[in-house]
Amino acid sequence: MTLEDEQRELVEAARRVMEAECGPSVVRELEASLRGYSPEMWRRMAELGWLGLPIPEEYGGFGLGVLDLVLLNKELGRALCPSPYISTVVLGAGAIAAAGTDEQKSGLLPSIAEGKTVIGFALQEANRYYDYRSVEATATRSQGGWVLQGTKMFVEFAEAADHLLVVVRTSPAQSGSDGLTMFLVDSKSPGLQLRHLPTMARDRQFEVVLHDVVVPDDAVVGRVGDAWMDLEALVQRATVVFCGYLVGAAERMHELAVQYSKDRVQFGRPIGSFQLIQSYMAQLIIEIWGAETMTFYASWTLDHGRPARGLVAKTKAFVGDTIKRTTDMGSQVFGGMGYVEEVDSTLYLRRGKQYQLSLGDTTFWEEVVAEELFDA
Numbered sequence: 141m142t143l144e145d146e147q148r149e150l151v152e153a154a155r156r157v158m159e160a161e162c163g164p165s166v167v168r169e170l171e172a173s174l175r176g177y178s179p180e181m182w183r184r185m186a187e188l189g190w191l192g193l194p195i196p197e198e199y200g201g202f203g204l205g206v207l208d209l210v211l212l213n214k215e216l217g218r219a220l221c222p223s224p225y226i227s228t229v230v231l232g233a234g235a236i237a238a239a240g241t242d243e244q245k246s247g248l249l250p251s252i253a254e255g256k257t258v259i260g261f262a263l264q265e266a267n268r269y270y271d272y273r274s275v276e277a278t279a280t281r282s283q284g285g286w287v288l289q290g291t292k293m294f295v296e297f298a299e300a301a302d303h304l305l306v307v308v309r310t311s312p313a314q315s316g317s318d319g320l321t322m323f324l325v326d327s328k329s330p331g332l333q334l335r336h337l338p339t340m341a342r343d344r345q346f347e348v349v350l351h352d353v354v355v356p357d358d359a360v361v362g363r364v365g366d367a368w369m370d371l372e373a374l375v376q377r378a379t380v381v382f383c384g385y386l387v388g389a390a391e392r393m394h395e396l397a398v399q400y401s402k403d404r405v406q407f408g409r410p411i412g413s414f415q416l417i418q419s420y421m422a423q424l425i426i427e428i429w430g431a432e433t434m435t436f437y438a439s440w441t442l443d444h445g446r447p448a449r450g451l452v453a454k455t456k457a458f459v460g461d462t463i464k465r466t467t468d469m470g471s472q473v474f475g476g477m478g479y480v481e482e483v484d485s486t487l488y489l490r491r492g493k494q495y496q497l498s499l500g501d502t503t504f505w506e507e508v509v510a511e512e513l514f515d516a
Contacts, residue, residue: 141436147211153188154215162219164484170222175300176344177223185223186255195233199249205443206377210384210435217388220487222343224258224297226385230378232259232305235322239362239370244324248303260301260327262292262348263375270500271375272317272368277308277350279321286310286360288323288353294498298334298346301327306350310365317368322361329353341494376452377442379499383435383459386495390428390466393488397421397470400485417473424466431455431462450512457505460496467492 143151161181170177185191193208195201209230216225233252236244251257265274277290288308298304304325311319325332333349362370398421401412411417434455441448471478471489478485496502 141440143211147208150208151211151215154190154212155218157184157188158215158219158221162221164220164487167220167222167487171342174344176297177300181221182223182258183255185225186253191225191229191255192253194229194237195249195253196237199237199245200253201249205439206380207436207439207443209377209381210439213381213384214388214391214432217385218392220389220392220491224260224300226378226382227261227296227301227305228252228257228259230381231261231374232303234374234377235305235361235370236324238374239322239367241358243358244361248324257303258297258301259324260295260298260304260346260348261378262295262298262304262306263371264293265291266293268501268504270504271372272320275307275309275320277306278312279308279310279323279355282354285354285356286323288325288350288355290350292348292350294337295346295348297344298327298348299336299344303327304332304348305361306348307367307371308350314365317372319365320367320371321364322367322371323355323359324361325350325353325355325359329355339494341491343494372449375499376448379452379456380435380438380442382499383431383438383455386459386463387428387432387435389488389491389495390424390431390463393466393470393485393492394421394424394428396485396488397424397473401473411473420469420473424469427462428466431459434458450509453505453508453512456500457502457509460502460505464492464496 189202190212192201193204193212197203229252233249236248248257263274264270265276267274277292279286279288288306290308292306295304304327306323306325307320308323309319310321331351331353333351335347337345337347339345401417402410404411438448438451438455441451467489471485474483474485477483478489480486
């Protein structure tokens with residue numbers, strides 16, 4: 141695949157910025173922070189135009205496609221840069237651009253592009269599904285608005301968000317993809333409670349409890365009771381963009397392991413000269429290249445408006461396994477040092493398993509693949 145000149149420039153600029161401003165020491169500092177990401181780095185991303193990549197030009201963005209987002213996030217993934225990029229730019233801004241009112245678009249899209257607004261995405265609940273099957277939270281009509289009830293799980297950066305994009309059922313009697321509605325909820329709303337969920341990756345994931353949370357009618361994003369028509373495409377886009385992040389992380393972990401195997405001498409020679417180590421590294425780079433190819437093809441398919449449900453599912457299932465295997469096997473190359481906190485590879489190891497689970501685990505996406513195969 142040949143990149144456009146502007147895309148190559150985006151990749152080169154992102155690589156330079158991440159290497160200069162988001163090294164392993166910065167990632168460790170952000171792990172220990174309450175926000176979990178750097179507001180200064182978020183503003184820097186805005187200055188570089190990264191937060192406006194998919195936002196329409198009339199609202200301060202560039203109107204670019206999924207592939208451009210994948211290329212950027214691949215570089216963010218190499219550095220393990222923690223940021224609310226996918227929840228805010230891909231899902232939040234994406235939902236508003238696709239389904240929001242003129243007031244929502246003019247009020248929020250420029251603010252997102254400028255780095256002034258952070259959005260958390262609240263879809264998943266206490267099950268492994270990352271689609272309409274996850275949703276049991278409800279919203280019922282009240283005078284001049286709605287009352288939200290329920291619990292959302294694994295809402296990343298919820299504590300730092302200005303708004304949460306919450307998916308609930310406004311027609312509880314309906315099942316499946318029917319009866320879903322999106323709401324933009326102020327994160328400081330009375331009745332909204334947050335509980336931090338510690339993870340292996342030490343990122344900022346939250347349980348969000350909605351207890352009699354009242355929102356006005358203008359908080360609705362899109363059509364009442366028909367949100368999945370817009371959400372399905374957004375989830376597919378976000379999943380593929382996240383796969384780009386994972387490919388970048390796997391690529392960098394592989395580089396660290398290869399370099400260590402060249403430098404580490406045992407029994408009088410570098411351990412990279414041993415057949416087993418070479419086999420490990422050869423297997424992994426083949427998988428990483430395959431994961432990258434699938435991610436790029438899925439991006440191209442989405443950008444050309446073609447049906448991609450099955451392809452997105454195959455991509456996330458394969459890329460999720462790839463990041464898990466790469467971080468696991470890569471750490472084994474380091475021996476005991478691969479499990480020491482101060483070693484950079486450990487940052488990737490701790491994220492490998494969690495990233496396999498984020499935005500739907502492998503089992504969920506394999507089920508989607510099976511549905512596409514047998515329900516077609």
